[in-house]
Amino acid sequence: MREGKFKEHGNEGHHRGGHHRSHERSEHRGAKTFRRGKALAFLEMMNVKRATIMQQLDKPEFESINQILVGELKAIDLLINEFTQLFEIHESEANELATVNIEEAGSSS
Incomplete structure (x- = not known):
């Protein structure tokens, strides 16, 4: 049961924008920033x-x-x-x- 909660929490963190933020940063490299x-x-x-x-x-x-x-x-x-x-x-x-x-x-x- 505990293991299931940790996995759920990990998925929730991903949906909060963890992946999106790193993708967003890669688009704004260089002199523009x-x-x-x-x-x-x-x-x-x-x-x-x-x-x-x-x-x-x-x-x-x-x-x-x-x-x-x-x-x-x-x-x-x-x-x-x-x-x-x-x-x-x-x-x-x-x-x-x-x-x-x-x-x-x-x-x-």
Whole structure:
């Protein structure tokens, strides 16, 4: 008798939406569930870090850590590529964001 009650309770939990919720989550993956503005801001931050490392590669005072900087640059490039694919960010969106940020920086000076 006890075993029957447990089975019934297990079925009841299933009917309360346990399966439906997991199915619903799988349909809403990707950029739609994340604030696109935050994703673009993070991408811009990664691009600023990339630009900083590129500048450091050209400076003689960073020559001793050149290999480390090259490794960091490769890692950041990989992250940027994966991030843009994951959040389906197109190059035009990233360029538009960079243009807006440059204009805002120029007007605040």
